[in-house]
Amino acid sequence: MKLTSLILIVQFGTVQINAQTIAINKMTTFSYDLNGNITSRKGISTPSLKPNDGNNRIDISGDISIIGKDNKFTIDLKKDYGTTATLQVSDLSPIVVKSAEFNKRTYTVDMNDCPSGVYIFNIKVASSEATKKVIKN
Structure with a gap:
């Protein structure tokens, strides 16, 4: 019986999904990877x-x-x-x-x-x- 193995190479990248939270005078943008983990967060304040x-x-x-x-x-x-x-x-x-x-x-x-x-x-x-x-x- 011959044992064959199959090598599977999977390349996972990150996908940027923008979402916003509602807060007074501030907008936050999140980036997520394919597993749903937050990879970056940017907060932007709006004028007063x-x-x-x-x-x-x-x-x-x-x-x-x-x-x-x-x-x-x-x-x-x-x-x-x-x-x-x-x-x-x-x-x-x-x-x-x-x-x-x-x-x-x-x-x-x-x-x-x-x-x-x-x-x-x-x-x-x-x-x-x-x-x-x-x-x-």
């Missing part, structure tokens, strides 16, 4: 534009500072926009607990009548918008 009511508004969070002392929070616009600013303060539920309009570079919000917790300050000036998280003790 915040949509609101179908319009793209410019995020000006870097131009606004909020300083809190004795349950009063002072909003400081580092740039004079020459127009009326709108403020909405909401808790995490999100229920608006305070709202105001002001046309100065600084504005103070009295939070004495609000319980301790985390609040979101949303400030809109012209076509710009900023959202800041504030913790009241």
